[in-house]
Amino acid sequence: MAGLLGDEVTLTWEPVAVEAATTRYFYEVHLTGADGVVEKHSVAAPNRWHCDYVDTLQLSPCGWVRWCSAAGEHYDEPLRTDYEQLFESVMEAVTGSEWPGEQPFFEELNLRVVLPGRDASLPYAEEHISLAEGLHEDLYFSLLEYFQHRAGLSLGDRSGQPGQIVPEILTRPDASPSAIVTLQCLHVSSVPASPDVSLDRADRPLSESQISALLEALGQRTLRSLTRSGRPVVARYRPGSDRAVLISAAQHANETSGIVGALRAAAELDELAHAHFVISPLENPDGYHLRQRLAVEQPRHMHHAARYTAFGNDLQAQPLASGFEHTIRERAIECSDAGLHVNLHGYPAHEWTRPLTGYVPRGFEMWTIPKGFFLIVRYREGWQQQAQRLLEAVIQDLANIPELVAFNQRQIVTFEAHAGELDFPIMHNIPYLLMQDDAQLTPLMLITEYPDETVYDEAFILAHEAQRATVISAYTHYQRLEPT
Known part of the structure; x- marks a missing residue:
């Protein structure tokens, strides 16, 4: 955000105290104009508390639904989005499987996910909004941590040898979301090579x-x-x-x-x-x-x-x-x-x-x-x-x-x-x-x-x-x- 705003706008962040029972989160945005007038805005930042796949409590961004039925019933709660369901389905397929007693557990664990969407480039440096990249990162590191945990290693231990974990995230705007998890042999065939460069x-x-x-x-x-x-x-x-x-x-x-x-x-x-x-x-x-x-x-x-x-x-x-x-x-x-x-x-x-x-x-x-x-x-x-x-x-x-x-x-x-x-x-x-x-x-x-x-x-x-x-x-x- 600081890069998007540029040098002419000063950006600062301050923590805001919230009650422990808070169910929805917001950013409080204060905009101070050149004339000293302050505008105040509230921007929803839906997050949920949950345990991850190594039993650690996390506060993570999520979908949210807020509505009122004709009978007057009010709903204001997290929504399990397709994106979260894709992640969870892959993780559950892997964590619910049986694995050998010794490492490495596989040659290649391939996670082929179709995500209906596309990246959005931002007009600053190399930044972009990419749910696809985020899913690659979360699948890879979550599974790496799961296999570290399974092998009795501390989280982040770089000596673990589960095998090669390969999330292939395909962005297809008109497709339905899907995920296929397979065990494969190590990839040894050639990749299309780009021309040589100076x-x-x-x-x-x-x-x-x-x-x-x-x-x-x-x-x-x-x-x-x-x-x-x-x-x-x-x-x-x-x-x-x-x-x-x-x-x-x-x-x-x-x-x-x-x-x-x-x-x-x-x-x-x-x-x-x-x-x-x-x-x-x-x-x-x-x-x-x-x-x-x-x-x-x-x-x-x-x-x-x-x-x-x-x-x-x-x-x-x-x-x-x-x-x-x-x-x-x-x-x-x-x-x-x-x-x-x-x-x-x-x-x-x-x-x-x-x-x-x-x-x-x-x-x-x-x-x-x-x-x-x-x-x-x-x-x-x-x-x-x-x-x-x-x-x-x-x-x-x-x-x-x-x-x-x-x-x-x-x-x-x-x-x-x-x-x-x-x-x-x-x-x-x-x-x-x-x-x-x-x-x-x-x-x-x-x-x-x-x-x-x-x-x-x-x-x-x-x-x-x-x-x-x-x-x-x-x-x-x-x-x-x-x-x-």
């Missing part, structure tokens, strides 16, 4: 074939592992006399700008005589294949079902020496002795909601509204000073990109209008976090977070330029750090 001006995510071709031209030695479906996870090692750096992207495969940024930066470094690095631009090929597959139907959705591997886990949560995707990082560090890992990430470029489970995405509350490009530096014990110096140097370089600074300023202002002051330190308009992590494979890890999910065209170009610039800056300044 890497420096790529205005959309790259095809899997173009990523492979670009990677093949880099470095000298191939490192290889396999995913659950049998797809190769490939990295290239370029030995040199510099201190080695591991560059990776697509740990979460729906975060696509890092792939382009990593390949661009590696091509630039590959031209240097003393360069020493490992480039792993597509760490999660199964997830990326799913992202490309889902984007054929819904190109501007976040597709968090493609976030994790085909096991259903975060590859970083895979145990050491267990094979599969994480093996590439282990082999990269073994052959190069890399002391810095530049790990390129993204996050939603527009508001992220779970409308049927409390609205704000559980476990990801800080990511629900974009807040610009920011950095996270993690370090092992004894490396704090080097981490601080590296962070300051990289931010100073990024502050010399005017388009990036202006982008961050806009996003932070909009974020703070809704969520209050940003709870991150900020340096030169770049938010950051600095934290110790003794469990990581390298002494230093620099993580980027760009709001890239769903963006295209010039917005996507700026995203991968920020990723590229971060890699080059981090590589350069890492060479100058004093060792511990």
Whole structure:
């Protein structure tokens, strides 16, 4: 809303006390004109209390009906909409089924839902109103939580391996609502590929074939592992006399700008005589294949079902020496002795909601509204000073990109209008976090977070330029750090 109103209107939010017995909720809207006159409006915000599928009490948006019969009977209560019934029918089909005693429970759990409606674009950034995207998010994360709960894991535990959960939400305005839940084999057939694009001006995510071709031209030695479906996870090692750096992207495969940024930066470094690095631009090929597959139907959705591997886990949560995707990082560090890992990430470029489970995405509350490009530096014990110096140097370089600074300023202002002051330190308009992590494979890890999910065209170009610039800056300044 702050973005829609623009700079000329000041937006503030204040909590309003309500009685515990309240059955209907409202926003109280106070509009103050330039002449000081205040208009007051009441906007209905129907919500209902309910328990979700992991027995947690939620207050969620819902339908509502209010009417009076000819006999004078009054009704003022929640209405189970078709939308809620679709969600509940899918959840009950899954939770009411019998599953094996050990993980993974399936290869692909496919949820094919037909939703009579279409998305509505909003005239601000990448925002839109999308019940379809909301349903994808709620089905995916609700089922992920259900299987975590079933496996005895805490909610949000990224090590669970239920299998690949795939909500396919089809928007068909003239169709009847329907849902079909099936168990399928892992998807290994090819997805229609978009034409190759110029890497420096790529205005959309790259095809899997173009990523492979670009990677093949880099470095000298191939490192290889396999995913659950049998797809190769490939990295290239370029030995040199510099201190080695591991560059990776697509740990979460729906975060696509890092792939382009990593390949661009590696091509630039590959031209240097003393360069020493490992480039792993597509760490999660199964997830990326799913992202490309889902984007054929819904190109501007976040597709968090493609976030994790085909096991259903975060590859970083895979145990050491267990094979599969994480093996590439282990082999990269073994052959190069890399002391810095530049790990390129993204996050939603527009508001992220779970409308049927409390609205704000559980476990990801800080990511629900974009807040610009920011950095996270993690370090092992004894490396704090080097981490601080590296962070300051990289931010100073990024502050010399005017388009990036202006982008961050806009996003932070909009974020703070809704969520209050940003709870991150900020340096030169770049938010950051600095934290110790003794469990990581390298002494230093620099993580980027760009709001890239769903963006295209010039917005996507700026995203991968920020990723590229971060890699080059981090590589350069890492060479100058004093060792511990």
